[in-house]
Amino acid sequence: MILDCVVLEGNPSDSELTEMMLDRQNVVYGSYPLKAAFDGGFSSQENLKKAMAKEGLKDVCFSKGRGLRVKDMCRSNWVYKQLRNFRAGIESGISWLKRSLGLDRCLWKGFESFKSYVWASIVSANLLTMARHQLA
Structure with missing residues (x-):
């Protein structure tokens, strides 16, 4: 996480x-x-x-x-x-974040949008990690 x-x-x-x-x-x-x-x-x-x-x-x-x-x-x-x-x-x-969740390239414009993009990827990664742990 x-x-x-x-x-x-x-x-x-x-x-x-x-x-x-x-x-x-x-x-x-x-x-x-x-x-x-x-x-x-x-x-x-x-x-x-x-x-x-x-x-x-x-x-x-x-x-x-x-x-x-x-x-x-x-x-x-x-x-x-x-x-x-x-x-x-x-x-x-x-x-893994770069390959699986698209964190390698951000097409959103502006710094605030970039921060939102990064945080959206992090929240997605954490949710996916928790779901995988729950299934295991």
Whole structure:
């Protein structure tokens, strides 16, 4: 299930969003996550320092290290591999949204329409996930 989504105007680079995403988790869920997995675009020494400074956050995994050592990001190689595999699972979910629910291309005009399109796809995905779970 997709529990949160932020649709940003423009196309900011991933490396600018790391701290904002962690802070959003704190606002939405009342605490920072214990572990966080990010795509390679988020990877930087500065983002690692900012992330590790968050209260309660123990492990941070960037799928492409870009010069970062695993022991600086995570407590062990095993934790790093688990977080990297978790991130790969998230990417497969995004791929499913693109292939099955048409999230690969939006023909609706304007930013507000684009946000509506994204949220409609997310609600559809969640309803489909709940229905499949109910049938199982």
